[in-house]
Amino acid sequence: MKGKILLFAALLCSLNAQADDLAAQIDSFISGQFSGNPVQVKVLVRTPAAQWPQCEFPQLSLAPNARLWGNISISARCGQERRFIQTQVQVIGNYLVSARSISAGSRLTAADVKLKSGRLDTLAPRTLTNAGKAVGAVSLRNISPGQPLTFAMLRRAWAVKAGQPVRVTAQGTGFNISGAGKAMNNAAAEDSVRVRMASGQIVSGIADDDGTIRITL
Template identity: 55%
Template sequence: MRVIKWWLIAMLTLLVMPVWADDLSAQLNQFFKARDPLHAAGMNVVVRTPEQQWPTCAAPQFSLPGNSRLWGPMSIAATCDRERRFLQVEVQVTGEYVVVNRQILRGTTLTASDVLVKQGRLDTLPARAVLDPQQIVEAVSVRDLMPDQPLTLSMVRQPWRVKAGQPVIVIAQGDGFNVSSEGRALNNATAAQRVRVRMGNGQIVSGNVGADGNILISL
């Protein structure tokens, strides 16, 4: 009788576990898709933690460490009442990413014709991968690039909006006033970057490069 009893318990456990596995997977997928709705359609969450270490309740509360990345392997806390367990999961995402379609030499200004959009696993790409070709149009490569190579933002820089030695207009803005004067840039800078300027009287000031190339200083 005891053997039959334990056999029945084992069979019931086997019947219940797949349902709970599907349930936990569905909850995790819902959690991560809500966190990144832009890529929800191509997302799938795989639980790597063995089932015997899963939370014991049917609807755990999930939370992530601060500054956690969006995709790839990570740890997520699952809390049931006062019990907290950590699950190792892999957030897999399929979507579009950008590659170069020919060899690109360092210092080349990229155009839309230099890149292709491909479909694949985004979570396996290098950090800061380019997902939108508009991010790199008119950007300048800072290294040689090979055909079919996924682009990252660290491989390019925005074009110089101001170059060292270039005459610039410095605009100082404050509460109720706006003063402009001429100076000469002391370093290269892209739009929104910081640049140092030598004014006509020899004074050196620092400001941010505006989209129009003027240097903006807030007082």
């Protein structure tokens, strides 16, 4: 009887050690996804240890384009066996909020935004973490002071608008020609835009910051 108890205790210690090892591997795997980002990461494994893979070093992976925080599922493969480990990833870092009231249609400046530190995993999807993504953009709605900013609240400013007269330049090996036309659609910088030329011909190009339409031949 004593021998069975010792055997069970040894087995339990082995399972606990394996669980600790896998938890550490998952923590390292997730933390590595944020390499170079100034954030604090805490990983909580929710799947019971009894359902974890039994090999020493399972191959860990995430689905393509999977989000990196909140409740996520990590694939752990041991040979032909595959288990999914349910994990909660808590991330503390900087995100963007409005520094003052912003009216719909306003073009944002650096004075309109500020960084705040907090739990990124509790915020709305696609919350902005970089001021460069907001400054120069146009608000699609009224925004209250201190409100977290998301991509859905903003659009890039138009470099050209539909019906606007534009200058079109075409470049190729050994030549550079230009002409005039009218934009047929709104476009931000580096967006594609169609232009009706004075001759009636319709061409497609890329909008530059200054409203010039660039065609590369």
